[in-house]
Amino acid sequence: MTDHIDIIRVEGSTRHRAQKRFQLYGLLAVSLSLAFLFIMVGSIVLRGSSAFRQSFVQVEIELPADAIDPDDVRGTRFGKFLKQALRNKFPQATTQKDKKQLYKLVSATAEYSIREQVEDNPQLIGTHAKIWVRTSSDVDIYLKGYVDTDLDESKRRLSDQQLEWLALLQQENKIESRINTKFFTGGDSREPEQVGVLGAVIGSALSLLVCFLLSFPLGVLTAVYLEEFAPKNKFNRIIEVNINNLAAVPSIVFGLLGLAIFLNFFGLPRSTPLVGGMVLALMTLPTIIIASRASLRAVPPSIREAAMGIGASKVQTTFHHVVPLAMPGMLTGSIIGMAQALGETAPLLMIGMVAFIVDVPQGITDATTALPVQIFLWADSPERGFLEKTSAAIMVLLAFLIVMNLVAIILRRRLEQRW
C-alpha cells in the first residue's frame, strides 16, 4: 500500500516545479521585451540627442549702407555679403574650387538668417557686423565627431583644406555649439541644419483636434444608441459585426475613401489637417465605438434600475447616470484610438499630406504634414545630417504619445468611480 502522503509529496513537487517554470518563462518574456524596448529607445536617443545641438560660426560681415535699403531688407540678397566675408577671412582661397569649398562651411541658406538678424536689428546696416550663422550640416556632423578623418580625402565630404580652416576658426573661438532652438520653433527645410519639427507637430495636433471633434461625439452617440436603445434584432447585429470588422480594415483604405469622397467629391483642399483629421476620424470611429460600448456595459445594471425605480425616463437614465459613469472609459478609449491615429502615415499619403511643407500651419485649411510623415521624409533624404534629425523627430513623436497617454491616465484617475 502506497502512502498517500508520498503521492501528494511527489505530485506537489512537480506542480511546484511547473509553477516555478511558468514564472520563469514569464519573467524571461518580460525581460526580453524590456531589453528590446531599451535597445530601440536607447539607439534612438543615442543617435538623436546630438540633433538638439548645432554648431554656429561667427562671420565678420560688411553690410554696406548703400547696398541695403532699410525699408526693404527682405528684398536684399545677403549671399554676396556673406561670401565676401568668408573670402576676407580666408584670402588664400583664390581658385573657384577653393572658394566653393569655403562657402560650403556655412549653411547653404545662411543668407536668410543674416537677413532675419538684420530685419530684427536694422542698426547693423552700414556696420562691420559680427554675426553668428549655422555651419553647414557636413561641418556640424564633423564637429559632433561622426566623420572618420582617417579616410582618404576623396571618400569624405570635407576636404583637408576645409578641416584646416575649421581648425583655425576653432582656435580663434569662432565656432560654438549651441542649443538648436530652431528644431522646436521652425518648419521643414531641405538643409539638415535648418530643419524644425514645429510645422509637423502643429499639423499633427490640428489633425487630431479635427479627428477628436468628429469621432468622439459620433462614436459615443453611436455606442449609446447601440448599447442602450437599439432593439436586439438581426439588423443591429449585422451593424455590430460590421463595426467590429471596420476596426480591422487597413488604414490605407480610409485614405482612398478620403481621396474619393472628401477631395474629389466635396472638393476640400488637399494636404490640409481638415481632411487629414476627417480621414483619421473614419479610422478611429470603430475603436471609439467599441471602447465606449464596453465601458457602457461595465456600468452596473443596478444604476439603471435605481434611476428607473425613482421614475426617470430611459433617456434621463442614460444621459444623467449611465453616460457620466462610462465617460472615463470612453475618453480613455478615444485617446488610445487617437494615439494610434497619431502614428498613421498610410491614409495621409493618399490625401497629399506626405509633402514638403516649409510654412508652419496657421489653421486647419493650411497645407501641412504630420509628425510620422516628417520622420518618413527625413529618413528618405540623402543628406547624412538627416540621420540624427530623424531620430530626434522620433523622440518628439514618442514624447507626444507619452503626453497623450498620460492625459488618458490622469482623466481616468480623476473621473473614475468605483462601486
Place this chain on the structure above:
Amino acid sequence: MSVTKPIIAVLASALALSVSTSSAFARDQISVVGSSTVFPFATAVAERFGKNTEFKTPVVESTGSGGGLKLFCSGVGENTPDITNASRRIKASEVELCAKNGVAEIVEVKVGYDGIVLANSRASDVMKLSRKDIFLALAKYVPDGEGKTKPNPYKTWADVNSALPAIKIEVLGPPPTSGTRDAFVELAMEGGCKKIDWIKALKKTDKNAYKALCHTIREDGGYVEAGENDNLIVQKLEANPSAFGIFGYSFLDQNSDKVQGSTIGDVEPTFENIAEGDYPVSRSLYFYVKKAHIGVVPGIEGFLAEFISEDAAGEDGYLVDKGLIPMTEEESAEWKAKVKSLENLSM
C-alpha cells in the same frame, strides 16, 4: 442633459467648420507633385522661392512620376496640381489623358540629369561591369547559347563573366513602382540585352517578346526588392559587403565614405562622367507645368524662373550640391528659351 449639450455643440461647430471651408476655398500656394527622384531638387527650389519672394512656399508632394502625371492630368482647377515632376519623359498616353480632361497646354521643362549607380560596400573591391554582365546577372530568362532562352542559372558573378569574382549575385534595388527601377531596366538591362545579336534582331520581328526578355528581372533571390528608401539600401550594403545596391547618384555622393560605385563599361559613375554623358546609365529629369494655371495661382512664373536659374541648376548651383547633374550650356540655353516663351509640349 449635462453631457449631451457640449457634445451637440461640438458636433455642430465641427460641421460648421467643414462646411464653411468647402465653399470658399481659393488656393494661393503652388502645388507640386511627382517623382521622388526630383523631389529633393524641387523642394530645395521651393524653399528658396518661398524665402526670396512674397509668395507662400510651394507644397511639394512625392507621388512618383506616374502618380504625379495622373494627378496632373486629372483636370484644370484649384484641386489639381500646377506642376508635376517626372524622372522620365511624359508618355503619349498621358498627353492624351491630359487632353481628354481639359489640360491641353503643357509646358515641358528639363531640369538636368541623374545617374543610376550599382554600388557596393567600400570593404570590397570595385566591380568592373558591362551592361551585358548586368543583364545576364539580373534577367529572369537568359540566352542558352542556341538562340533560345532558359531560366537564369547564374549564381555568382563569375558564372556570368569569368573575369568577375566568384561572389554570390545579390542586388538590392527598388520595387517595380519606382521610376529608378524603370530607368535602370531600360538603360542598364536593355542596354546589355541589345548587345546579344539575336535578341537585337528579335526587336525588329517581335517587339513584345524582346521587351519581355530584356525588361524582366529575376525573382529567385538574386534581385532583392528593398523598398524605395535608398538610405536603407546603403545601410544594408554596409552590413553585407558582398551585396550590391541600385540607387541614384546623389546617395552615392552623400555616402562616399561607405559605398563605391561599380564601373559600367569601364566608366566610373562620377559627376563629370555623368555630366559628359559618358556614363551609360543616366536619365533626364523633367517637370511639367499646367499653362492654364499660370496667372491664376500666383507665383508660378517666379517658381519656374527660380528652378532654371543659374543659381539653382547652373554648374555651381545649389541643386548641383544636392546631386543634380546639370545640362550643358547650349542645352540649358535652349530650355531656358522654351520656358521663357512658355512653349507648348510637342511630342
